[in-house]
Amino acid sequence: MRITLIANPSATGTSEQRIDRVRAELADTIDTEVFVTASRDEAVARARDATQHRHDAVVVIGGDGTVNAALNGMLGENIDADPADLPALGIIPGGHANVFAHALGLPREVPQAASLIRESLTTRQSHTVGLGRANDRWFALNAGLGIDAEVISSVEDLRQRGLPVSPAVYLAGLAKSWVQAHRWSSPMHIRVASSNGAVHDLRDMVFVIVQNTAPWTMLGDLPLHASARASLLAGLDVVAMESLSAATMVRILGSVLTGGGIAGDSGDAESSRPSSARPPRPPKPPKPEAIVLHDISRIHITAQKPVPVQIDGDLWRPCTELTLVGHPHAVRVLAPAPLGLDPGGHG
Template identity: 35%
Template structure:
């Protein structure tokens, strides 16, 4: 099997020695080409060329969720075609690795490599559904190109937190859980719309849901991890269905404390709930509009501000080695 290994040299939990061991292990079982990313978006370009080549059967992403997102967008540049596109495999190398862990892969690079080799020898794979976000026709965001996400997107509060974390990392701060906690508090204290939301969710054949302060769109569960603790914003979300949405209509001190507590104690059976929480399951198409520009993120990557985003849940979008 001919494979391409896409390596992010800045992956936070790998070293040059670890990467060399990984390459040697994979090359013993595969006809392996190795490419190291050199700029933002490079992993997408590499995966797109691999998909267009017609000779690459597998693309392995070594890095965090951002690297995986780029590889997925490169593979799906011409649209989903599970039978015709190369398979995807992931070796987690980031600080959180939500997509890989949601697939059931070990969070350790060496263990994950062993699991990948075993899966390849056994021919073990699955087809997963993904989310697609695009600019909304007739709005100022109409020209924003479509982009796939592998596990979540966020519009509003949580995207603002992601943006703050990215700013801190650009200043040399390490991505730690304490860093995220600090930025959550700063975003909360500076959030001007936490009492009266500006977001409206529209879906075909249903009444609009108005006055949302934030919206979390999940492609699978868990939504994220705090160390080894999984956090479930939408417990029913699954790679086998379309998209789930958690929306909050108020973020006062009391309601925010309640929802944070619910998230920290969430399980595969129970997530946030209450009169200010809106949960929707298995949506194939919907649009989020905001009266004011709000921050937007996908797979933990801050993408600036938007006033409108249209989402599509695509079942059976890509084959993944697991």
């Protein structure tokens, strides 16, 4: 049994000591190649090599950006890959938000996370989940166009000025992005095809989030929702808005910070994991400012001028056209058994 361990030393919660602890936890029983990467491209290349050499798993120590890099290395251009022919994905949370790890119910601490990976590999147990693809880039969490991406750009600018990442910095980035909306905003036309064949046309949208899972993001330990019904076991969810007025922003911010979400469908949705403890509460209706569509297979977005784009929390190039496609049963993950995800063995 062989695994590739990809560590991002620049991730907020990843230190040399953490990497050494993970190595010690895994390498005593599993043939482990460890790579401390210096860039996203290197992480992509290491995951691609692990796939080509048919390693049993790619384990990431880092945040959502490193997870995204590993997934893009593992799948690449192979949109029809059989998950059984790919390494399974393991995650040791080491970033700032760790949204995908939260959605999968993964433990934060190294001993527990490493033990889960070791046990899953030993028993050859994994779970198959869906992914999204935006043009030529895979995503596990979401893709955002408009203020969602512009906030990330503003936060990066504040970080460059020496401010540490914190909820306050994100709120400052939101305020800065909203004030400067005239600089980056552009009306978008969104054509959506659902899994049942229905087609929807949304015009003059100024903000859109396409989700593969919930939550949308994390503010410290608080999960924030756009569409809380988004699931790794279904198609993509689309949340679109046609206004960023002050009144709209106040209502949406209040809803998000109190667990309601942009879509207003908080229900029973801490994550995409089904709850066995109690039946889900019926979803609330969408906020009047939001258009919400569930279980979507394909989305085509055009804009009059380039709009900012983020994919899994990383800035992408601004664009005037973007096609997003849901790919169910795309990759196997090493996650806790109670998740209710589709089983997929290694062999």
